[in-house]
Amino acid sequence: MTETPPEEIHTPQFTNGDEFRIPTYRLLQEDGTLCEGAQSPPLDRDKALRIYRAMVFTRVLDERMMAAQRQGRLSFYMQCTGEEAAVIGSAAALEDDDVIMAQYREQGALAYRGFSTDEFMNQLFGNELDYGKGRQMPVHYGSSTLNYVTISSPLATQIPQAVGYAYGQKLAGDGHCTITYFGEGAASEGDFHAALNMAAVHRAPVIFLCRNNGYAISTPTVEQFAADGVAPRAFGYRMHVIRVDGNDILAMHEATAAARRMAVDDHRPVLIEAMTYRLAGHSSSDDPSAYRSRTEEEGWRDKDPITRMRLWLISQGWWSEDEEKRLQESLRKEILDTMKRAEKRGPVPLDSLVSDVYDQVTPGLAEQLEGLKRHIRKYPESYPKTASQVNGGE
Amino acid sequence: MARMNMLQAINHALDTAMEADPRVLCFGEDVGGFGGVFRATSNLQEKYGKARCFNTPLVEQGIVGFANGLAVQGSVPVAEIQFADYIFPAFDQIVNESAKYRYRSGNLFNVGGLTIRAPYGGGISGGHYHSQSPEAYFAHTPGLKIVVPRNAHQAKGLLLGAIRDPNPVIFFEPKRLYRASVGEVPESDYQLPIGEAEVVKEGDDITLVAWGAQMEMVQQAVELADRDNISCEVIDLRTILPWDVEAVANSVLKTGRLVVTHEAPLTGGFGAEIAATIQERCFLYLESPVMRVTGLDTPFPLALEKEYMPDHLKIFEAIRASVEF
Numbered sequence A: 001m002t003e004t005p006p007e008e009i010h011t012p013q014f015t016n017g018d019e020f021r022i023p024t025y026r027l028l029q030e031d032g033t034l035c036e037g038a039q040s041p042p043l044d045r046d047k048a049l050r051i052y053r054a055m056v057f058t059r060v061l062d063e064r065m066m067a068a069q070r071q072g073r074l075s076f077y078m079q080c081t082g083e084e085a086a087v088i089g090s091a092a093a094l095e096d097d098d099v100i101m102a103q104y105r106e107q108g109a110l111a112y113r114g115f116s117t118d119e120f121m122n123q124l125f126g127n128e129l130d131y132g133k134g135r136q137m138p139v140h141y142g143s144s145t146l147n148y149v150t151i152s153s154p155l156a157t158q159i160p161q162a163v164g165y166a167y168g169q170k171l172a173g174d175g176h177c178t179i180t181y182f183g184e185g186a187a188s189e190g191d192f193h194a195a196l197n198m199a200a201v202h203r204a205p206v207i208f209l210c211r212n213n214g215y216a217i218s219t220p221t222v223e224q225f226a227a228d229g230v231a232p233r234a235f236g237y238r239m240h241v242i243r244v245d246g247n248d249i250l251a252m253h254e255a256t257a258a259a260r261r262m263a264v265d266d267h268r269p270v271l272i273e274a275m276t277y278r279l280a281g282h283s284s285s286d287d288p289s290a291y292r293s294r295t296e297e298e299g300w301r302d303k304d305p306i307t308r309m310r311l312w313l314i315s316q317g318w319w320s321e322d323e324e325k326r327l328q329e330s331l332r333k334e335i336l337d338t339m340k341r342a343e344k345r346g347p348v349p350l351d352s353l354v355s356d357v358y359d360q361v362t363p364g365l366a367e368q369l370e371g372l373k374r375h376i377r378k379y380p381e382s383y384p385k386t387a388s389q390v391n392g393g394e
Numbered sequence B: 001m002a003r004m005n006m007l008q009a010i011n012h013a014l015d016t017a018m019e020a021d022p023r024v025l026c027f028g029e030d031v032g033g034f035g036g037v038f039r040a041t042s043n044l045q046e047k048y049g050k051a052r053c054f055n056t057p058l059v060e061q062g063i064v065g066f067a068n069g070l071a072v073q074g075s076v077p078v079a080e081i082q083f084a085d086y087i088f089p090a091f092d093q094i095v096n097e098s099a100k101y102r103y104r105s106g107n108l109f110n111v112g113g114l115t116i117r118a119p120y121g122g123g124i125s126g127g128h129y130h131s132q133s134p135e136a137y138f139a140h141t142p143g144l145k146i147v148v149p150r151n152a153h154q155a156k157g158l159l160l161g162a163i164r165d166p167n168p169v170i171f172f173e174p175k176r177l178y179r180a181s182v183g184e185v186p187e188s189d190y191q192l193p194i195g196e197a198e199v200v201k202e203g204d205d206i207t208l209v210a211w212g213a214q215m216e217m218v219q220q221a222v223e224l225a226d227r228d229n230i231s232c233e234v235i236d237l238r239t240i241l242p243w244d245v246e247a248v249a250n251s252v253l254k255t256g257r258l259v260v261t262h263e264a265p266l267t268g269g270f271g272a273e274i275a276a277t278i279q280e281r282c283f284l285y286l287e288s289p290v291m292r293v294t295g296l297d298t299p300f301p302l303a304l305e306k307e308y309m310p311d312h313l314k315i316f317e318a319i320r321a322s323v324e325f
Helices: A045-070 A084-092 A107-113 A117-124 A158-172 A190-202 A249-266 A294-301 A305-316 A321-344 A363-378 B006-020 B044-048 B060-073 B088-098 B135-139 B152-164 B214-227 B245-255 B270-285 B312-323
Strands: A099-101 A178-183 A206-212 A240-245 A270-275 B002-005 B024-028 B053-055 B076-080 B115-120 B145-147 B169-174 B182-185 B198-201 B206-210 B232-236 B239-241 B258-265 B291-295
Touching (some): A084 A270, A107 A117, A158 A178, A240 A249, A249 A270, A363 B312, B002 B152, B006 B076, B024 B060, B088 B115, B135 B169, B135 B258, B145 B152, B152 B169, B152 B182, B198 B245, B214 B232, B214 B258, B258 B312
Parallel strands (some): A178 A206, B024 B076
16 A cells, blocks of 8 residues: 655644544435435335334334343343344345344344344243353344354453454455444443454454444443544544444445445445434343433434334335234234243253363363252252252262 | 441442542442442542542443552542453453552552452352452462452441552452341441451361352351351451461361352362462361362353352352261
8 A cells, every 4th residue: 555655744733633524324314204315225125124124023022021121030131222223224234144243232133134033032031942051141142043143241342353253254255244233332442442453454344333322331422432423433543434323224224235345345344333322221220310311312212213214114105004003013922922932941951051161071070060960969949940950869 | 337238338438438538539430420330339429529430431451551540640549340250351451560560660659559349249140241250360460459348347348448458459349249238337437457367257167268248158058067066167268369378277277177169160269279278288187178169160150050159058068078078
């Protein structure tokens, strides 16, 4: 790469980058009509409806599971509410073989890819059918068949991993890319900065999707960074960046589709900052009324990404209020029925405590498991979940 | 005296420290106006202002690096890491910086004012990343002190001791007991000693050593042992590093038996250090091998947490096995 040498100056001049204002890309207005001057995107009916169904599914799932958590049926939950367009619009712009390394609030991407209601529920209840073998908290989904790498709670650890994965994809020449999701809070972690720099230097086909949803638990963005959002950081790494209205499904889809072309065709990593809002609490353990006003929340409810897309679909003649009602009802029923089924499934096997620590169970772990079984046999009433698995007497 | 839970006692200790010394600062993720995700820093920003109690960006290495700098400058930072499971991005700052500042500069500079608070441990259905007990990683680092309280009264006195100790201290708080441990706590300013274990209960047949939340499991095991007429001596180690070898060795010289218990995995856990030291110091007095009751050598599970935990029944079985050896 040839560089023009920097201009010489002879009086000190400082810059803080404020001369570069990053605009927000937007196609769809709150009322579901296109913005003036915006082109109608090449999104066909089938795909638009696939996206929309995933958004509604995610919303209904979140509502039902939050209610289940409040009823004590589920230990913990995290909602994607308000961020469905940012997550699903971007995921839908990828190919299904592209890899997703998400944070923890991206269940919509999985729903879009076709993770079944049963698969969601089995993870949430950590039962014998959970792919993660009941080892992680609810919402820590993963699916190798859907190219969705299992969620890890520590923030930002997935971001540099996505760069490595993408670099491997480039070497393999398979024409795929990796997208990694994270919040604006996680973008403060060192891993974020390390990842952007490595991606730019090694030209990895990776898309960094920042969900700037206004809060890291209770911490508002004004206490998270002094800059104009996360987007300007891309300049420091000479990376392409775009800021998008994260509640605009069309803009999210178009921006990510363009980013994917840059990543896959030209090996240029891209940062997308999706401006959105976490309408729910951080998690079921959080009460946002302690740190933000109802008025602020209401203002964002008016920008609901699902309503906006529904209005657009109706204006296209692709959807009706009647179909909406039927979809909502059938999803509620399906989710409730599936939840009941998942709750009744048996627990994970006791042996799964020691499997997968390594590729093989080590002799030491086998011994620890045997000791545990002897102990449970002696006190079966104290370990009701697994006592029946160790029958055979002392 | 006032009845307080452990969180209130910690909040009281921070308030006391900030009031007594204007150099004391409290910060971390969500620590400011919100008062921390567990509310340990409630009202401190209101009382002492945003300059002394504040939110940081979400970056643990930044929080501890910033705290190290403050401590070198002469401030007294009390940095919160939201969960001990999330302390690892700060591992470099703690292990290579906090622990070695004094030594590498020939005592020209030090970070003695530094305290890092972090909730640790299981029993809250937190899975891999809200349950770990990482004390052993840090115990392998000379220059650090590691303190763990077992109840509200201890928490206030030990935290004040930690903040005022002229060395960097990691203060691991047993979050399972945050609201569950309630007791009488002096409202006055008091400190409990760092580096000293406490004999919580005297006994003749066997010594039990634990710290933090595991002390509760030990108490329950002792009740079972009592029914079998086994007399247990119970020691709360309180400080993991540097630990009180004399207190444990003196007890084992008397009882001839030792069970150590912690939630962290067996291999390389701090129990191994205690076992090795005690067999050196008390070899000819030991009636049975030193036993460890710990978590398994696996990541911390979720669905099978109950099976994983070194509970009172497992401790009781170890007591019996030791006595019947």
